[in-house]
Amino acid sequence: MSVRVQAEDFDVAAELAAVREAGGGAGGIVTFTGIVRDMAGDRPISSMTLEHYPGMTVRELERIEAEAQDRWPLAASRVIHRYGKLFPGDNIVLVITASAHRQAAFEAAEFLVDWLKTRAPFWKQEATGSGPHWVEAKASDDDAAARWAASPPVARSA
Template identity: 55%
Template sequence: MAVRVQHEDFDLGAEVAALRAGNPGVGAVASFIGTVRDVSEGTRVSTMELEHYPGMTEKALETIEAAARERWPLLGVTIVHRVGLLQPLDQIVLVAVSSAHRGAAFAACEFIMDYLKSEAPFWKKEDTPEGARWVDARVSDDAALRRWGIESFNADPANNKEE
């Protein structure tokens, strides 16, 4: 297992090589890389800044990884999420999983991304011509998580009440 939150970019080839290293049982590797787009909600984006809560964020990613391992027979999982100031085309997140068969690898990779988008404690701020704006959670992210039989903590209005 490799779960990292970092400012530095990552190398897909190196990450996949590490995931496969020394394990002849690996028959499939599936990966997803998320990148910064130059347009969000119809508005140009010049930069995106990602913030996190150190310690809590890594723990959340480890929980997501453990949930995937409970559902599929995975041989390895790598989750790398960048924080800090990013430009369009920069890589934001990598999810890579290995298993004996492609079905488990594809499903686990998609599950981890759906879970991560809804539940991981990251905060995104986009710089646009109209000024900086914080990116709200999307209803579609919660819907994607529900298809796995998980209700997002963020989707429950009781969890969003002010005390």
């Protein structure tokens, strides 16, 4: 089980191998990689800058990972999220889950992505031809996170 927040890129194959090793006899491993898109709607993106809250980010990701471990029998898991300036095609986030059976691995991976999108303190700013703009949170992301129910994933507004 591990969580990392870093500026540098990650090696998906190396991380997958590490989870496979840590997961012992896990029968299934799911890997999700989030990648910088080249378009924001109909506007081309030249770069994306991810700001985060250094003190809180790792703690929040650890909480989300612990929640996934409580809900599914995971043999191993890994969450890596990048920050800083990224370009279209760059890796942003990696989620890997290993479990004895595929259903737990698939569900836990989806849960981790849904929850980190609505809870981990990162903010995306896209640079386009019309200048930089902050990406707005999507209601569809809140809905995706809310379907996992239990403790409310979306922080209340103040």
